[in-house]
Amino acid sequence: MLDSKKIKADFPLFANHPDLIYLDNAxxxxxxxxxxxxxxxxxxxDNANVHRGVYELSERASDKYEHARVKVDEFIGASIPEEIxxxxxxTESLNLVAQSYGLANLKVxxxxxxxxxEHHSNFLPWQQVCKLTGAELKxxxxxxxxxxxxxxxxxxxxxxxxxxxxxxxxNVLGTIADVKKIAALVHSVGSVLVVDGAQAMPHLSVNxxxxxxxxxxxxxxxxxxxxxTGVLYAKAKLLExxxxxxxxxxxxxxxxxxxxxxxxxxxxxxxGTPNVAGAIALGAAIDYLKAVGLAEIRAHEIxxxxxxxxxxxxxxxxxxxGQAKASERTGLxxxxxxxxxxxxxxxxxxxxxxxxxxxxxCAMPLHQRHQCxxxxxxxxxxxxxxxxxDLLLSNxxxxxxxxx
Amino acid sequence: xxxxxxxxxMEVYKDPAHxxxxxxxxxxxxxxxxxxxDHLQLQLQxxxxxxxxxxxxxxxxxxxxxxxEFLLEEIIGKSIExxxxxxxxxxxxxxxxxxxxSRIACATLALKTLQEALEKYDK
Numbered sequence: 001m002l003d004s005k006k007i008k009a010d011f012p013l014f015a016n017h018p019d020l021i022y023l024d025n026a027x028x029x030x031x032x033x034x035x036x037x038x039x040x041x042x043x044x045x046d047n048a049n050v051h052r053g054v055y056e057l058s059e060r061a062s063d064k065y066e067h068a069r070v071k072v073d074e075f076i077g078a079s080i081p082e083e084i085x086x087x088x089x090x091t092e093s094l095n096l097v098a099q100s101y102g103l104a105n106l107k108v109x110x111x112x113x114x115x116x117x118e119h120h121s122n123f124l125p126w127q128q129v130c131k132l133t134g135a136e137l138k139x140x141x142x143x144x145x146x147x148x149x150x151x152x153x154x155x156x157x158x159x160x161x162x163x164x165x166x167x168x169x170x171n172v173l174g175t176i177a178d179v180k181k182i183a184a185l186v187h188s189v190g191s192v193l194v195v196d197g198a199q200a201m202p203h204l205s206v207n208x209x210x211x212x213x214x215x216x217x218x219x220x221x222x223x224x225x226x227x228x229t230g231v232l233y234a235k236a237k238l239l240e241x242x243x244x245x246x247x248x249x250x251x252x253x254x255x256x257x258x259x260x261x262x263x264x265x266x267x268x269x270x271x272g273t274p275n276v277a278g279a280i281a282l283g284a285a286i287d288y289l290k291a292v293g294l295a296e297i298r299a300h301e302i303x304x305x306x307x308x309x310x311x312x313x314x315x316x317x318x319x320x321x322g323q324a325k326a327s328e329r330t331g332l333x334x335x336x337x338x339x340x341x342x343x344x345x346x347x348x349x350x351x352x353x354x355x356x357x358x359x360x361x362c363a364m365p366l367h368q369r370h371q372c373x374x375x376x377x378x379x380x381x382x383x384x385x386x387x388x389x390d391l392l393l394s395n396x397x398x399x400x401x402x403x404x
Numbered sequence: 405x406x407x408x409x410x411x412x413x414m415e416v417y418k419d420p421a422h423x424x425x426x427x428x429x430x431x432x433x434x435x436x437x438x439x440x441x442d443h444l445q446l447q448l449q450x451x452x453x454x455x456x457x458x459x460x461x462x463x464x465x466x467x468x469x470x471x472x473e474f475l476l477e478e479i480i481g482k483s484i485e486x487x488x489x490x491x492x493x494x495x496x497x498x499x500x501x502x503x504x505x506s507r508i509a510c511a512t513l514a515l516k517t518l519q520e521a522l523e524k525y526d527k
Binding site for chain 1: 441465
């Protein structure tokens with residue numbers, strides 16, 4: 001296991017909240033000092049707008065911004081940095097694909113497939129684009145463990161399928177999809193695969209070329225980076241033919257009263273002043289994750305998952321949402337407790353300084369399908385310990401006794 | 405535990421006096437709390453401008469249940485005009501709970517349902 005005490009010392013928030021048991025990492029992670037300092041230092045030493053000035057400060061800001069792009073490119077194994085578009089998060093990345101690629105490539109008779117466990121941000125953009133184009137939105141239902149099985153793919157995937165939008169890891173079930181296998185399947189019918197990587201990127205080693213997905217979206221803030229940072233990866237040949245999603249400064253080659261020639265990617269998709277400090281700090285987050293080691297982080301959270309799953313199995317009132325094994329899920333478990341409302345449980349736990357999420361986790365269709373109300377979700381990361389899981393389990397038992 | 409779990413509130417939560425349904429309600433309305441999906445159905449029996457009886461049903465959290473119970477206790481026997489004067493501030497003062505912002509929506513779910521039900525009744 002990781003030396004969580006040492007790691008925790010790198011995160012200033014824990015020094016300010018020494019008793020906090022933070023188990024809401026699927027919502028957002030805490031930030032290491034190096035990330036906070038990267039933000040701070042940019043504004044203290046390097047602040048100028050990018051791609052505009054020829055003066056030294058502006059060039060330095062531009063260099064650092066582009067260097068962050070290269071870091072992301074290398075981290076996810078894209079073929080060239082121009083395939084990396086900075087956005088404000090997964091939501092914007094997915095909306096960009098839907099509004100730019102989706103609107104231009106869908107028509108009546110086409111089908112778009114999404115899983116029943118999609119986060120609203122990988123569901124609503126497709127629902128909307130289908131309404132606008134007349135394409136049909138079809139749902140892939142997950143099985144008991146939380147996976148889309150072969151039968152479900154065979155039933156739904158066909159030559160009418162033009163876009164498949166799928167979470168690499170579900171934010172409620174935690175299940176990790178076999179994206180490489182799915183990409184081959186999706187490509188065999190001539191469709192593109194859009195992957196929502198928000199929940200996978202913080203936990204897994206991702207190589208987009210190996211996965212062979214067409215689009216990959218993720219957020220910086222769930223992987224130790226700042227809020228308001230995100231990435232859309234797309235294959236260069238797709239980006240070439242896509243129209244910009246927002247128009248404005250910094251994304252043109254030339255403009256006249258009647259005409260515009262857009263810049264090439266990534267500028268074409270980054271209208272306006274980007275979150276330069278955020279992108280640089282995201283680069284610092286990547287450095288931090290690499291220094292700790294993605295494989296080590298993954299091994300650490302699997303141990304935590306095993307502990308939590310076996311502890312929950314001993315509480316008869318607990319009903320898990322998704323049956324995936326520890327090795328098949330990211331660092332999270334969602335569950336409900338028979339007879340006690342999730343908000344009451346989370347309220348009780350909050351009073352013991354245990355922070356976790358209660359609600360629908362932006363996946364209402366999934367909860368409707370499982371016919372359950374709000375659920376509790378415990379999600380952990382590199383700074384969490386077995387002691388955190390023990391405290392959660394013991395307080396959960398106390399809470400159940402209290403309300404029961 | 406703090407005042408949220410005062411023993412008298414636990415009693416209300418475990419055995420709510422106004423949970424149930426009315427035989428022939430003058431108006432009924434259901435409402436969701438979008439934050440958690442809690443679902444509340446409120447029924448009112450109104451005679452000559454007075455709330456004669458009221459019942460609620462639904463699967464809800466502690467705070468929503470206590471909020472509904474205090475509200476119904478307060479409105480039964482009062483005129484519609486008096487009931488319309490009950491606002492969030494009034495209800496929260498009746499509850500006398502130190503609620504976080506996110507739980508105020510739970511406490512006032514029944515109140516919002518009541519306000520909409522009375523609007524519906526007026527039409």
